[in-house]
Amino acid sequence: DTEVTQTPKHLVMGMTNKKSLKCEQHMGHRAMYWYKQKAKKPPELMFVYSYEKLSINESVPSRFSPECPNSSLLNLHLHALQPEDSALYLCASSPTSATTYEQYFGPGTRLTVT
Amino acid sequence: GNSVTQMEGPVTLSEEAFLTINCTYTATGYPSLFWYVQYPGEGLQLLLKATKADDKGSNKGFEATYRKETTSFHLEKGSVQVSDSAVYFCALSRQAGTALIFGKGTTLSVSS
Numbered sequence: 001d002t003e004v005t006q007t008p009k010h011l012v013m014g015m016t017n018k019k020s021l022k023c024e025q026h027m028g029h030r031a032m033y034w035y036k037q038k039a040k041k042p043p044e045l046m047f048v049y050s051y052e053k054l055s056i057n058e059s060v061p062s063r064f065s066p067e068c069p070n071s072s073l074l075n076l077h078l079h080a081l082q083p084e085d086s087a088l089y090l091c092a093s094s095p096t097s098a099t100t101y102e103q104y105f106g107p108g109t110r111l112t113v114t
Numbered sequence: 115g116n117s118v119t120q121m122e123g124p125v126t127l128s129e130e131a132f133l134t135i136n137c138t139y140t141a142t143g144y145p146s147l148f149w150y151v152q153y154p155g156e157g158l159q160l161l162l163k164a165t166k167a168d169d170k171g172s173n174k175g176f177e178a179t180y181r182k183e184t185t186s187f188h189l190e191k192g193s194v195q196v197s198d199s200a201v202y203f204c205a206l207s208r209q210a211g212t213a214l215i216f217g218k219g220t221t222l223s224v225s226s
Binding site for chain 1: 145146148150156157158159160163165203207208209210211212213214216217218219
């Protein structure tokens, strides 16, 4: 099973709201990722967790706060977002093998900030 | 630095036509190479991969060969279907737990 699930599928929030995006995988992968994708663009990396520890933060504004409660779950907490943060947020996971580098993506959460 | 360049579309084909989407890369060492496909309103799906020179990745009638001498990983399909209409991303990775480096994506539109 190569499935990564994400909830919710769609989210509309105001600039003063607090919300969370959730991601789950049961493939035993120990690396999990958050990407942001704007329309007609490739995904851009935001964060990487490796063995439940934050290993990469691509200078993401603090209004985005990631959390990895266990090896299967990844959350992205959102607070005081701006309209330009509207995008598709993709979660991915991968093995930490030295020979296999592919990442498996979830269906994404379509976020609209009003 | 590492980068991926792929032909920009849109690519418009009739059903059963031959498809080629060009992809070249710049990277030190021996990256793994991937093609991902994104259907409208969905996430990215791994279409195929290759991990070393001369490897051929294949899936669902699509093929791509890792050519180190030309630093290329062109995607081909002998006979496209309407259901192949999507955005295709070429990507590379040099290490687990790091970012995938994507090309800009190529939109394929297939008409019947």
